[in-house]
Amino acid sequence: MKVTADQNTCCGAGQCVLLAPEVFDQREEDGIVVLLDEKPPEHLRAAVREAADMCPAGAIAVHEDT
Numbered sequence: 416m417k418v419t420a421d422q423n424t425c426c427g428a429g430q431c432v433l434l435a436p437e438v439f440d441q442r443e444e445d446g447i448v449v450l451l452d453e454k455p456p457e458h459l460r461a462a463v464r465e466a467a468d469m470c471p472a473g474a475i476a477v478h479e480d481t
């Protein structure tokens with residue numbers, strides 16, 4: 416799995432951080448997403464998929480085959 420998070424699309428809602436704090440963080444100044452781990456380990460992947468589904472801006476993309 417490879418994850419991307421588009422800072423230009425993110426609206427700072429923070430859903431991803433609530434779901435997978437090991438993988439996503441938010442910038443102090445404006446709440447925009449910061450990707451902490453673009454290749455998350457197996458035990459975090461379900462939460463990352465859920466974060467991608469829940470993101471109101473559609474800013475998180477998950478590529479399963481890499």
Ligand code: SF4
Nearest residue numbers: 425426428429431470
């Ligand atoms: S859930 Fe989406 S919009 Fe919200 S902080 Fe994360 S990437 Fe940004």
